[in-house]
Amino acid sequence: MNEIVEETVFIPQVSYTNQIHRQSHNNQHLKEFILWFVLLICLLLLAGPFAHHLSYSVPTVKTRTSARHIFSEERALDYLSNLTQYGSRVSNTRGNFDARDYLILQIKRICSMNKRHIQCELDLQNFTNYKHNQLQNILVRVSNTTNKFQNIPSLMLSAHYDSVEFSSGAADDGSGIVILLELLSNLINDLTINFSNVHLIILFTNAEETRLEGSKAFIANHRWRFNVRHFLNVDSSNCNEVANLLRTTSSQLVIDYSRVARPRANVILQKIPRWLRFRSDYDIFNLSYSRLGYDFGYFLDGYTYHTSLDQLSTFKQGVIQDLGDNLAILIRNILLEHNQQINDINDADPLIYFDILSRYLMIYKLSTSILIQKILIILIIIIGIIRIIFDHIYHRKQNFSCNDLHCIYFRFKYPLIIRIISIMIYSISNILSMIVGLVFSLILAWILSKTQPTSWHGNSTLAIFLFSLPCLIGFIIFRYLFDLLHRCILRKCSQKSSEYNTKHLNKIHFDFEQNISVLIIYSLLMIISIYSNSQYFYIILIWSIFICPLYLILIITEFILHWKQIFGKDFHQLYLPLLISFFPLIHTIEIVNRLLRIFIPMVTPLFSFGWILRGNLIICSIVVIPTLFFLPILQQTKQFIRLLITLLVIFFIVLIICCIRQPFTKNHPNTFYAEHISKSIYNAETSMNNSFNALLISQQSTITVNTYHGLVLSPILDQLSIKSGHKLYNKTCFSSTNCTFDDSFNRQLAVEHIQIESMKNNYSDYRIRIQHVLSYDIRISSLGYIGLTVQNQFDIPRKETIIDINVYPTISRFEIDIKIQRCDINDSPFLLLFTRLMPNIILKGEGSCKAIDDDTTLIINR
Template identity: 50%
Template sequence: MNQTIENISLIPVDATKYEDHEEVLSINKNSYRRIFHSKMHLKQFILWIVMFICLMIISGPLALYVSYAVPTVKLRSVSHDQFSEQRALDYLNNLTQFGSRVRNTRGNFQARDYLISELRRIDSRNKRHLWFQIELQNFTDAKENLLQNVLVRVSNASKMKKHMPSLMLSAHYDSVEFSPGACDDGTGVVTILELLSNLVHDSTITFSTMDLIVLFTNAEESGLVGAKAFANHHRWQSDIRFFINVDSMSCNEVAFLMEMTQSQLAIDYSRVARPRANVINELIPLLSLWGTDFDALHSNHTRSGFDIGFLLDGYTYHTPLDQPIRIKQGIVQDLGDNLGILIRNLFQKGNVSLSGNMTDTDLLIYFDVLSRYLIIYKQSTSILIQKILIILTITISILLIVCDHMRHRKERTRLCNDRQCIYFYFKYPFCVRIVSIIMYFITNIISIIAGFVISIVFAWIMSIIRSIGWNGNAVLAMILFSLPYLIGFFLGGWLGDRCLRFLLRKVPRNISEVNGKHVTNVHFNFEQNLSILLIYCLLMIISVSFNLRTLYFILIWTIFICPIYLCVMIIECIFHWKPTQSTLLKHKSYWLYLPLIVSFFPLMHTIGTSNYLIRLLSPTIMKIFTYKLLFKANLAMSGFALVPTLFTTLNLASITQRIRCFSWILLILFASFLLTCFITINRQPFDKDHPHVLHVNHTSTSIYRVANLTNVPMIVPLQSQSALIAIAAFYGRALSPILDRFSAEKNYELQNKTCRYPIYCTFNDTFNRTMSIKQIRIASVDKSLMAYKIIIQHVLSYNIHISSTSDVQLTIWNRFHLPRTETIIDVTLNSSGTRLVQLDINIRRCDISDSPFLVSLTQFMSDRVVMGGGNCSAINDYATLTIDGT
């Protein structure tokens, strides 16, 4: 493969020393011959590949390691004005011992009582003039269950006044069914408890300008009901100036700032020890994948607030695996330290709004660097810088082209002997230069489009074969979905290179061939560099036009790349006009390395952010997309890997065009792609840390009917009874063989099993299921008034719902006696025209032990887990009672 080396120039030959033009060509032919037979291109290519790999290793794993580093855990013995993770985890172990804390269940009420006792204990240790107001806010949910928020207000007893401005800390203490909610949101609750104790014991916090309110909401998992009740009805809500909500998904990694009410709050958050925030997070709530109490609390625009929590790797989110033992050591300490600094800064500001007003007059762009510094600048500043870069890039490029052309026209009698100079080859060099720039620009656009197309095709192929081996491994997902784009990009570059060479063969030349090789095999550095700068200008125009802060990546790359390219282009032109003996500048080998070196910071930040987005959204996306929508999940993963890949390939485009080793690059990429695909397809995507999520719904139906009320009191006979279990899986895995193996190994009979889809199966479970209703008895009847007293005996439950048709009046005597095993109802017909009474009874249970099937299933599977909801909805027992009074 004889190819020229674009970055090694010929030894300059001065034409004035030779009388014969052919003599000059003869000298240059010998130089060309040495280059053609040289193996330097192989050394340069290998060196470039090694440097690129080293850069990726440094900018990837090292950056992630530094970004996710956690502080040393402080022991229980540390003074009480400092945050201790060990003390916080002691709270957590006590809180989670009650099991699932679904609203209106035993665990929920026990957790409420525990929080009240801990607040009173912290108050009892108060040695200062602080006044604690502990309250329970009553509210009802959609089912008219009586629920409570737990609140405490800490004030300076000597400086109390009505409507004192306040800082509020909030978290929710309920969880989903089957889950003890260690992370969601046990960590938020215990972190706030420990912070409350720290602030009470901190003599520098006097509470003289602001009170502290702590709010533990209930029923967050069933529609933010508790937070809405506080925001709309509690008398303290109007006093709040600042609030910090803490909520989480999975405690496998450090906490991040998710949302803020105003972008100016980023200035205050930047002062914490390890700020982790990115303006791109503001897009995530728009996806409606989840919601927190922050959504309800910030509805009142007089408050400034933060939403912070553990968000990454939420594969165990809302599952029984959300246990205290799975919390990564040091992350609670990290969160507590950051919140402690933020809270103290807010108290020092007093009751003055952080942003000066409640609206963002000039939005801020912010992002962290290695979790050590928060870069903050105005959006207007970003637009101004990009406009300046666009104008500067285009102006300097035009000036260089004009100056270079005028110089060669002025010295046209002198032969240009630099083989990188278009005036050496062509009769119409200025036109060739313009055409080359346009062709290189179009080639780059086509390469980007080709990368997009191949990425989409690959996402579609992966959905066809139903492979999700990348699940649970963000690095593998980034590599897998970036390689198709790289292949498409460089394939487009190769095709564009071929087209340009074909066009240049049609252009009149000063010399037709050198040593038997067509001169059109050569590329020109200046034109290549300028085409890359034009791509960056196009991206900046898009960024300025759409005016989106989340496009800040474009400025991050252009502010590093464009000035370097411009400087080197200027230097090249200067030394082209005045040749130098410098080996570095003469051989121009620095072009192989400089773009990689200057891209270290933007590449490091872009890889880290893309990795963060994949770890944040991948678990949630995969729980929404079934196998029918797997293409969208793959497409989303491809999108997350796009940004670093796009800018990396743009940065490498000019390098690959110079070394002209497209075949080698494509071969290496294709081999890497095949290896990655092989690993992905054969990888088991599910394990105890990244389980396969199942949804199980138990539904039993019982029919009770009385046609003759001759003997009262009487036990209502059971006419029919049935139980059905429906199970749905995600990720496209067929359930039928899994259930068959479960039935064989656990000896659990699955009667009348049917599977309408590979991921949705039902079967009859009547004989394995213990029904919740034990007996229905009619205690008395008043036939003149058509009134009945009915007693329903059932299993112990907090969730008992009785309803009837509109012409029946119900009175439930022990409605608020929870939990209970007996429900007493008075039924009266409102209409004299009918004597038919029909009652619908629904009893829900949240304990996994109430389902023999679930108990056996969880014991059988190590990589599959049942996902719960904010209500007791998995185990439902329905009964219909019909009384014919005729």
């Protein structure tokens, strides 16, 4: 009876003890997970806002009273406020000609301050654009009057002074223009530079926005082009953030650029213009491999690019000073010939370069990168094999002396096979889990393209969370399933009873197998990098050079200690990999953020051209591919369920924000383009009188509206009709983003009167006088069998066009086409109404006057 009582009392005590032990064990794991997750969040916060603050900090703005040889943002912005007062500077318009005259005046003023043996040669290069309009490039060459030698090499600085319709072009490219004007003043007033060995050329091109015609004219015809050895082109999309070095003709040139105060460059940026089909004057100057050049500009957050919001008020204070300071240092080094001599401009062994928080430019050769990766791969293979062999020999010689419960030599009959199988399972699980994570993010991108295609517009941070979280969730889910598979295999292979296995299975040491599997993943990535032989995979080395040595040290340390519990085991297995990944994480987040801030404003406007799915996939890939480098480190945590729940909660919060937020704001506007086309037909019957008038027989105006972000137009137009009180007649939507309707806004006729005179003594010759609205762009054309001469074609602008024509006697009927284009928004009542009544949608312009187009056909019957 006593024994029964004792036994009855004993059993609950054991059960209670086990329960306490399990609860304590769970509490310990919960504390480890919380600490690990808090550390991860702290690293992300440091790698995000901290890196952003350092990378995008700007210098103190120099005032107008600063010495003339020092770059001053305030003086540069004074030029800009005057330049933008002319409004749109589309080629061959009033604003364009006024801007040209202003630049000429400023160049003369700056050169007049010269009190040394410095010569300024101002030259206006005339050229004809594709519309046969007479345009001009503005050039000034600064040289030393005491140097009589010819063919002295030159450094050319270039920017374009034209803009697009309806935009004052403050950033594009007013920022480049004023920076060069201030630099010209700085260099002329710098007594350390005498321009004796290297001349300075400043080139302000026209018609860059239309087929790069100004730069083409310079390269094709100008006499100074042969002496250009170096060139720097400055172009921009928005000036609310710092500028970057986008491209160089040779990667070797970044060695010179690394000496500037705040270098901002990344080799990946070289590919962006090709990916986005972006072209500038740089592409024309780069056609000759004998010239060495740079392409600088403000390309982040270009949401107001080519819109009416491209104004001086959107500029961030200090960004002009930042680029001006950097260019001043680079230009002075070239003029003083302190730059490196480029022996191989073909980049046989190109350089990999990237800035570290805009403080230092890391530069090394591609061959060096490949060599380091090969060494790491060899070390991983050798150390991994040696560790397994020595481990096996050691414990066999000790006659199974490993009595630690964590030791696989104590728990398994065939430990070597278990180790190999475990390595394979961990490696395969990491690879497949990374693929699953990528697929999860791509599926989300596909879903968003169907439901919320612009959910990430205007917020690169939101895009990072939106697409990286599904990748992490997919990785954790699949990695957890493989962990269950691994446990199942261990149960079957263990020498102990199944009950014992279930109780102590999680205590088994598999740190080596997990560590070597991480190294295998990075080895595969490095093999891809090596065989691609590309600079653009440099980020693989950045992660590998930090992670691989750490895991190799852990493998060696574990072998030396032979599974003994050491102080700080959780630290070196869970927390140390996170701490070591801090630098690559900072760099990865910063470059991903930089790429997104370039791509998002450029990709979203392409949605109306069928880029909705492609755009989401591009943004998703920019985020997810770098995320994959971080994923293998997550396998160290065993708290898969807790981590999965946490990530799911965060993801759903981010997803809800994406669904309810308004992606288009004043700083990130929705854009549209409208073509206001009027077609008129005049008819004239010849008579015996010398002079007769043409009669208007038909007139029709249509408006075609396109949105750039996939925005459905029909309800917007209906809303406009209600607000304006005008009915939109014959509205036809060819797609959700393209609608056409008749113009009911009483648009004024562009051609007001046509008078025809028969030339005396020859009834086959006529003089036609066309009275029309004031315009800079009037084109007259006819079929080839009519001789046509515009008598006053060089009178720009004009309200009357005089044409002399000669017609074959056998022709009884002929036509003349008159095309008049304008860029003033006041010439289109519809555009005025739309911009006034729909302020949340901003008008986007083109490089030539296309939005307001009047086509007139004159038919003459003889």
